[in-house]
Amino acid sequence: MAEAATEAKKPKSTAEDTLAQKSADPNIISGGHLVAKALKAEGVDTIFTLCGGHIIDIYDGCIDEGIRIVDFRHEQTAAHAADGYARQTGKLGVVVTTAGPGCTNAVTGIATAFRSESPVLHIGGQSALNQWKMGGLQDLPHVDIMRPITKFSSTVMSTERIADMVSMAARECFAGAYGPSYLEIPRDVLDREVDISKAVLPKPGHYRASVKNIGDPRDIEKLADILVNAERPAILFGQQVWAARGGDEAVALLRGLDVPGYFNGAARGLLPPNDPHHFDRTRTLAFSKADVVVIIGTPFDFRMGYGKRISVPTLVQIDQDYRTVGKNRDVTLGIAGDPGAVCAAVLAAANSRLKNDKRQKRQDWMKELMAAEDAAYAKLLPTLKSDQSPIHPYRVAYELNEFLTDDTIYIGDGGDVVTISAQAVRPRSPGHWMDPGALGSLGVGTGFAVASKLAHPNKEVLCYYGDGAFGMTVFDMETADRFNAPYLAVVGNNSAMNQIRYGQIAKYGAQRGGVGNKLGDVEFSKFAHMLGNHGEEVREAKDIQPALLRAREAIAKTGRSAVVNIWVDPNEYAPGTKNQTMYK
Numbered sequence: 001m002a003e004a005a006t007e008a009k010k011p012k013s014t015a016e017d018t019l020a021q022k023s024a025d026p027n028i029i030s031g032g033h034l035v036a037k038a039l040k041a042e043g044v045d046t047i048f049t050l051c052g053g054h055i056i057d058i059y060d061g062c063i064d065e066g067i068r069i070v071d072f073r074h075e076q077t078a079a080h081a082a083d084g085y086a087r088q089t090g091k092l093g094v095v096v097t098t099a100g101p102g103c104t105n106a107v108t109g110i111a112t113a114f115r116s117e118s119p120v121l122h123i124g125g126q127s128a129l130n131q132w133k134m135g136g137l138q139d140l141p142h143v144d145i146m147r148p149i150t151k152f153s154s155t156v157m158s159t160e161r162i163a164d165m166v167s168m169a170a171r172e173c174f175a176g177a178y179g180p181s182y183l184e185i186p187r188d189v190l191d192r193e194v195d196i197s198k199a200v201l202p203k204p205g206h207y208r209a210s211v212k213n214i215g216d217p218r219d220i221e222k223l224a225d226i227l228v229n230a231e232r233p234a235i236l237f238g239q240q241v242w243a244a245r246g247g248d249e250a251v252a253l254l255r256g257l258d259v260p261g262y263f264n265g266a267a268r269g270l271l272p273p274n275d276p277h278h279f280d281r282t283r284t285l286a287f288s289k290a291d292v293v294v295i296i297g298t299p300f301d302f303r304m305g306y307g308k309r310i311s312v313p314t315l316v317q318i319d320q321d322y323r324t325v326g327k328n329r330d331v332t333l334g335i336a337g338d339p340g341a342v343c344a345a346v347l348a349a350a351n352s353r354l355k356n357d358k359r360q361k362r363q364d365w366m367k368e369l370m371a372a373e374d375a376a377y378a379k380l381l382p383t384l385k386s387d388q389s390p391i392h393p394y395r396v397a398y399e400l401n402e403f404l405t406d407d408t409i410y411i412g413d414g415g416d417v418v419t420i421s422a423q424a425v426r427p428r429s430p431g432h433w434m435d436p437g438a439l440g441s442l443g444v445g446t447g448f449a450v451a452s453k454l455a456h457p458n459k460e461v462l463c464y465y466g467d468g469a470f471g472m473t474v475f476d477m478e479t480a481d482r483f484n485a486p487y488l489a490v491v492g493n494n495s496a497m498n499q500i501r502y503g504q505i506a507k508y509g510a511q512r513g514g515v516g517n518k519l520g521d522v523e524f525s526k527f528a529h530m531l532g533n534h535g536e537e538v539r540e541a542k543d544i545q546p547a548l549l550r551a552r553e554a555i556a557k558t559g560r561s562a563v564v565n566i567w568v569d570p571n572e573y574a575p576g577t578k579n580q581t582m583y584k
Contacts, residue, residue: 027197031159031190032057034199035123036065038166041204042092046070046085046454048078048447050105052098054125054138054187070454070483072447075102077476079109080447083118087266087448088409088431088455090245092119092170099125100138103145108441111149113180116265116437117239117320119173120180121166122146126155128188146182151175153182159192164200167207174211176336177321178243211244211320214345215337222333223294224349226314230292231361233259236283237339238298239437240320242266246340247430250296251277253343256351258362260286260369264298265437269427281376281423282369287312294318297339300328301438302582318342384424390569391541393417396492397424399544400464403552404428407459409452411435413445414466415499417492419574421464440582443472445489450476453485460552461487467519468497474524477561478531486561488551489528494570495519502573503580528563535563 029037035058039047046068049055062069072078079095086093093113097106103124113120124146127136147153152172156165162185169181214220227233241250247270254261254277262283263270271278279286287293287310294316300307307315307329317324317331318339325334335342384398393416401424404410410427411434412418418435427433434452436444445463453461465474470491480487497517505513528535534554536547544566551562576582 027195028193029196029199030057030061030193031162031185032059033061033064034159034162034201035166035185035190036061036067037201038163039067039094040065041163041167041202042170044092044094047094047096048072048081048085048451049096050075050078050098050102052102052125052138054098054102054127055096055123055185055190057190058096058123068454070450070479072479073476074473075105076108076443077447077450077473077479079106079120079122080112080441080444080473081451082120082122082447083109083113083116084434084444084448084451085455086113086118086120087116087243087434088452090243092121092173093451094121094123096123097125098138099127099142100140102138103140103142107145107149108443109447110146110180110182112437112439112441112444114149114151115439117178117243118180119178119243121169121173122150122180122182123166124182124184125190126184126186129157129186130188142184143182149180150182151179155184155186156189159189159194160199162189162199164202167202171208177240177319177324212338212341214341215335217345219333219335220342220345220349223316223335223346224353226292226316226333227257227259227294227346228350228353228358230314231358232290232365233257233292233294233362234262234286234290235259235294235296236262236264236298237267237270237296239265239267240297241339242270242430244297244320244339246297246338246343249340249343249347253347256347257354258359258366260366262286264303265435266431266433267297268422268433269430272428273426276366276370279369279373280426282372284309285372286369292316296343299324299438302584303438305581305584380423387541388569389540390567391539391544393420393492393494393568393572394424395541396464396490396544396566396568397421399541399548400462400490401425403545403548404462405460408432409434409456409459409461411445411448411452411461411463413448413463414442414469414492415440415497416574416577417464417466417469419499419576423574442466442469445469446473446476446480449487449489450480450483450485453480453487454483457485461485462490463487464490464492466498467491467493467495467522467524470524471519471522474527477527477533477563481531481533481560484559486555486559488548488555489561489563490548491524491563491565492568493522493524493565494568495521496570498570498573499577501570502577506580524563524565528561531560533560533562534558536565538564538566
């Protein structure tokens with residue numbers, strides 16, 4: 001009886017006690033801690049997530065490994081943040097979601113990373129293996145769902161293999177053209193404890209091969225010959241050049257061989273706008289008059305007119321993915337390799353062979369293109385400086401460009417918002433332009449903004465949203481402030497999904513043009529006020545710049561995000577929208 005009484009007086013164990021007991025033996029490790037160790041080996045310092053019972057042991061492991069946990073209000077935004085972090089750091093981005101709706105909510109973010117060739121590892125939960133096919137909580141065929149939009153999709157079947165599978169999935173993210181992978185870890189596999197000596201733990205730095213390949217060296221010589229003999233060459237650099245951190249080599253190639261450079265997607269900003277080799281308003285002209293065009297790191301997809309808009313004698317394509325080279329149109333020469341490594345090898349092979357007469361001819365070619373650039377800008381300038389009311393969306397883009405500093409990361413989130421600002425906004429540095437990419441996803445901006453600020457806390461982050469895009473993910477502005485990652489949100493508000501609206505008006509007439517795309521008139525500054533942040537409404541063009549400056553000052557003073565809601569003319573559209581080029 002005495003023993004029983006003594007036993008009854010013992011305090012009941014708490015969750016903290018249980019965790020302490022779990023960590024008491026250093027040779028025993030749980031699956032969640034194996035995940036964290038594997039992520040640490042990959043150089044991961046941050047995961048983006050929304051909590052769920054299936055995945056909490058990963059959090060416990062991340063705390064021990066010093067990995068930052070950034071939790072969002074919606075998994076889509078968390079996935080976009082992982083994508084944005086990968087784009088900004090060049091490292092593996094990681095999103096961790098629970099099972100069922102946690103996974104499906106992240107699908108758009110992973111699909112965006114897939115089409116944008118961004119290295120993102122999505123780790124998801126699943127009901128226990130001992131509940132297989134029993135209808136467990138949030139049980140879905142996640143692996144099957146994720147397979148079409150990832151490079152690798154698998155279940156982890158044993159705790160001992162967790163770290164090994166993480167490294168396997170990460171390798172796939174960087175194999176050829178970058179992209180996302182998915183790993184599903186059942187709850188009992190994740191929570192189970194094993195002797196660490198029986199777990200497969202790949203050693204950091206010992207399970208990767210270099211990806212800086214140049215393809216066939218004979219093709220490098222061929223391309224060097226082509227460029228040495230060209231009189232009117234042009235090069236377009238795309239997403240892969242920045243993602244693979246080949247910007248320095250790309251710029252060296254342009255300058256070393258005196259070639260005009262054009263920039264697509266994340267490659268924007270590799271050269272500052274005033275550089276003599278930087279061109280962006282004469283691509284159509286160059287692609288019709290050049291004798292050689294080299295496309296590096298971007299596919300012949302809808303943004304490139306599937307390659308059909310390029311009519312030159314010699315067309316060269318360089319891509320990380322062999323399958324992309326020559327897809328949708330024939331090329332003169334194709335090279336599968338790392339963009340930066342190929343650029344460096346070609347420059348080394350060609351630089352000393354470029355004759356002065358050829359160099360002079362291509363300098364004359366650049367002068368011709370620059371004159372056309374100046375003429376195109378002069379033609380556009382009256383629209384950029386329009387004082388009309390409602391505000392012309394081109395005026396907003398112009399004012400944003402004037403507002404940017406050398407340390408501002410610019411994010412475009414929307415339809416015409418991205419298309420129009422691409423004609424006016426000139427990022428000053430590499431990595432300072434972000435957009436949805438080929439999938440055209442609305443709602444990327446908030447996740448991108450949070451990730452950019454976390455990756456670069458000393459830089460300013462500005463996200464320009466369409467009002468439709470802003471409404472999709474804006475509640476995670478609270479997440480930005482909670483993690484000391486404030487940013488400036490600018491909304492081009494026309495109370496419509498305007499890019500689609502134009503197509504409907506053109507096809508069905510004005511009476512049916514607003515069906516399914518008209519939105520309410522929302523003063524989004526009040527959303528900022530609700531969060532205790534700075535917010536302003538702007539209805540006249542002359543007030544844009546002062547409002548932006550006040551918002552910048554408010555962010556610096558309070559350490560919290562700000563919103564500037566600019567009312568723009570709903571009857572102005574981008575040229576591509578009017579021509580419906582996205583569908584051609």
